[in-house]
Amino acid sequence: MRREVKAQIILVLLLTVLVGGCSKKTPPVARPMPPPMPTNTGGGPPPAPPEPPRPIAEPIEVPPLPPEDTVGSRSLDDLNRDSPLRPLYFGLDSADVDAAGQQVLQANASVMKKYPTWQVTIEGHCDERGTAEYNLALGERRALSAKNYLVSLGIPADQVRTVSYGKEFPFDAAHEDSAWSKNRRAHFVITAK
Amino acid sequence: MITNASRYHVVVFTLVAACAVVAAQQPPPPAPPAQQTVVDIGKLTGDAGTPPRLAVPDLLALSTDRETVEAAKTIGEVLWADLNFEREFYMIPRDTYKSIPAAATIDTVPFDRWRELGADGVVIGTVQKVATGIRIELRLYNVRGRQSIYGREYTGSAANPRIYAHTMSDELHDSQRKLRGVARTKLSFVSDRNRESVLATVEKREVKEIYVSDYDGANPRRITINRTMNLFPNWSPDGRSIVYTSYRSGVPDVLISNIFAGTMETPTKGVGQNWLPVFSPDGSRLAFISNRDGNSEIYVMNRDGSNLMRLTNNQTIDSTPTWSPSGTQIAFTSERSGSPQIYVIGADGSGLRRVSSESFADRATWSPAPFNEIAFAARTGPGFDIKILNIGTGETRQITFGEGSNESPAWSPNGRHLAFMSTRAGRSQIFTVDRDGKNLRQLTRDGNNTTPAWSQ
Numbered sequence: 001m002r003r004e005v006k007a008q009i010i011l012v013l014l015l016t017v018l019v020g021g022c023s024k025k026t027p028p029v030a031r032p033m034p035p036p037m038p039t040n041t042g043g044g045p046p047p048a049p050p051e052p053p054r055p056i057a058e059p060i061e062v063p064p065l066p067p068e069d070t071v072g073s074r075s076l077d078d079l080n081r082d083s084p085l086r087p088l089y090f091g092l093d094s095a096d097v098d099a100a101g102q103q104v105l106q107a108n109a110s111v112m113k114k115y116p117t118w119q120v121t122i123e124g125h126c127d128e129r130g131t132a133e134y135n136l137a138l139g140e141r142r143a144l145s146a147k148n149y150l151v152s153l154g155i156p157a158d159q160v161r162t163v164s165y166g167k168e169f170p171f172d173a174a175h176e177d178s179a180w181s182k183n184r185r186a187h188f189v190i191t192a193k
Numbered sequence: 194m195i196t197n198a199s200r201y202h203v204v205v206f207t208l209v210a211a212c213a214v215v216a217a218q219q220p221p222p223p224a225p226p227a228q229q230t231v232v233d234i235g236k237l238t239g240d241a242g243t244p245p246r247l248a249v250p251d252l253l254a255l256s257t258d259r260e261t262v263e264a265a266k267t268i269g270e271v272l273w274a275d276l277n278f279e280r281e282f283y284m285i286p287r288d289t290y291k292s293i294p295a296a297a298t299i300d301t302v303p304f305d306r307w308r309e310l311g312a313d314g315v316v317i318g319t320v321q322k323v324a325t326g327i328r329i330e331l332r333l334y335n336v337r338g339r340q341s342i343y344g345r346e347y348t349g350s351a352a353n354p355r356i357y358a359h360t361m362s363d364e365l366h367d368s369q370r371k372l373r374g375v376a377r378t379k380l381s382f383v384s385d386r387n388r389e390s391v392l393a394t395v396e397k398r399e400v401k402e403i404y405v406s407d408y409d410g411a412n413p414r415r416i417t418i419n420r421t422m423n424l425f426p427n428w429s430p431d432g433r434s435i436v437y438t439s440y441r442s443g444v445p446d447v448l449i450s451n452i453f454a455g456t457m458e459t460p461t462k463g464v465g466q467n468w469l470p471v472f473s474p475d476g477s478r479l480a481f482i483s484n485r486d487g488n489s490e491i492y493v494m495n496r497d498g499s500n501l502m503r504l505t506n507n508q509t510i511d512s513t514p515t516w517s518p519s520g521t522q523i524a525f526t527s528e529r530s531g532s533p534q535i536y537v538i539g540a541d542g543s544g545l546r547r548v549s550s551e552s553f554a555d556r557a558t559w560s561p562a563p564f565n566e567i568a569f570a571a572r573t574g575p576g577f578d579i580k581i582l583n584i585g586t587g588e589t590r591q592i593t594f595g596e597g598s599n600e601s602p603a604w605s606p607n608g609r610h611l612a613f614m615s616t617r618a619g620r621s622q623i624f625t626v627d628r629d630g631k632n633l634r635q636l637t638r639d640g641n642n643t644t645p646a647w648s649q
């Protein structure tokens with residue numbers, strides 16, 4: 001009898017964990033949108049509606065912390081797995097931040113201002129069409145371009161580190177245009193909260 | 194087993210057993226002292242205008258144990274391949290003389306059979322088990338003159354028979370052709386063959402470690418064990434150290450691994466991010482790239498990190514330095530003209546000049562005397578090909594032609610060969626090719642293998 005009760009309790013617990021685990025799954029994020037505010041905390045309050053797109057040209061204000069800080073409460077691993085800091089992409093052999101890249105960095109900057117304790121590393125990556133040797137410098141330049149732009153937006157330089165991985169870690173290993181354009185990027189990693 | 198007849202022609206010298214035991218971990222054994230000169234009483238010649246035709250049958254095993262029999266077979270095969278590599282002899286294919294009986298002494302060498310085969314020379318040797326391992330006698334016979342014109346004896350461990358063949362080949366090339374062979378040199382390269390990966394933020398990232406192998410790709414051995422990314426190895430001239438770019442600390446930095454001592458040096462002391470280090474020809478200095486002043490520039494420092502000097506100063510990318518054989522100049526890549534091109538600058542920062550006119554050129558490697566050439570990778574289409582610039586004439590020739598992408602050339606120490614990375618076989622693999630584009634060989638097949646360096 002006792003054992004049965006115990007088993008039932010365990011079953012209920014298991015189900016709770018499973019259901020909770022499922023509901024933890026973040027909904028797909030519309031990539032072109034400004035910083036995604038993914039929902040989490042299974043079983044908690046209903047997911048907050050996505051924020052409207054931020055006007056880009058306006059001076060960036062640090063919004064007050066929302067009642068449920070769904071970003072700030074996530075672990076580093078969770079944060080980086082579905083990062084509120086989006087990557088920006090570069091043209092062939094280029095380290096210039098284009099208009100789309102500026103929008104990305106402005107959005108990233110507003111997130112980083114909201115979380116000034118975050119330490120962020122910008123990884124510079126390249127596609128496979130340059131040489132391994134040269135691409136290390138090109139990746140470094142891409143990461144640095146992104147950092148410099150963030151600093152120009154008021155992000156403290158010591159909040160951002162850069163590292164180049166050249167063409168050593170392609171995000172898409174295919175040998176075609178669509179892969180190459182994904183691999184020419186500055187990728188953001190949150191290393192400390 | 195030195196017969197009376199051969200004793201006149203063979204002065205014995207011995208590679209001490211210990212030397213051969215650790216052959217796989219040690220640089221090539223030092224050249225024998227002068228007093229141990231062997232008798233060389235003639236040079237093999239071929240027909241007018243043609244290289245000597247040479248046969249290298251299996252050595253004769255005088256003992257029946259497996260180790261000795263294996264060594265006899267391996268040494269014959271490897272010696273043939275080593276001699277073939279330099280193209281100084283016409284090496285008669287080994288399967289054409291399988292039926293010619295082996296000979297233990299000059300009295301039993303079937304010279305008529307070798308003459309019939311068209312051989313000018315035949316290398317004949319014996320392997321015998323002894324208390325310390327194996328003893329090998331090797332002779333080169335002039336088939337026309339029916340005489341032994343060259344002889345050596347080696348004693349040591351049977352653990353790595355290939356090292357005997359490599360030593361024999363280098364000594365034969367030196368004696369017969371006045372050529373510095375490369376059979377005892379090593380390669381170093383980057384490989385992900387262990388298929389280890391570490392989970393990064395969004396994807397798995399392969400661990401890349403530094404490996405060394407013999408010049409022919411045999412005996413690959415892993416040098417780094419830090420399970421991060423280690424790139425761009427380069428040998429110290431004494432072959433005892435490898436300097437490379439390591440992400441051990443999270444960002445690229447210069448590390449020196451003393452591969453026999455098992456120790457490590459960190460010459461930059463963690464200042465800035467530093468990559469692509471290369472030893473000066475005398476081993477006392479390192480050229481490398483650093484972003485310590487905000488932008489990738491070429492620096493030179495002593496091996497211990499002292500005496501730092503910045504060679505370039507501009508807002509564009511400078512990358513991939515390499516020393517001239519004399520150590521007085523450095524070739525490197527710069528995009529100051531708008532595209533990556535090869536430049537040359539004095540090691541003191543003077544006399545900058547551009548030497549390439551490609552759409553994209555990188556990874557210069559400066560050939561040793563008597564050649565004065567810079568090989569590099571040039572973008573020729575979707576990928577790269579290896580080109581060679583003659584500095585004297587300013588002419589550039591191409592030695593690979595669009596089979597995959599061909600990158601990261603590195604000269605052999607005698608200037609006759611290049612190691613490089615090619616994707617022609619699918620993944621990235623290390624190949625060697627001669628300076629005329631012939632004699633292409635694939636050395637690696639396991640995983641991806643990139644950025645070779647050739648030891649002195």
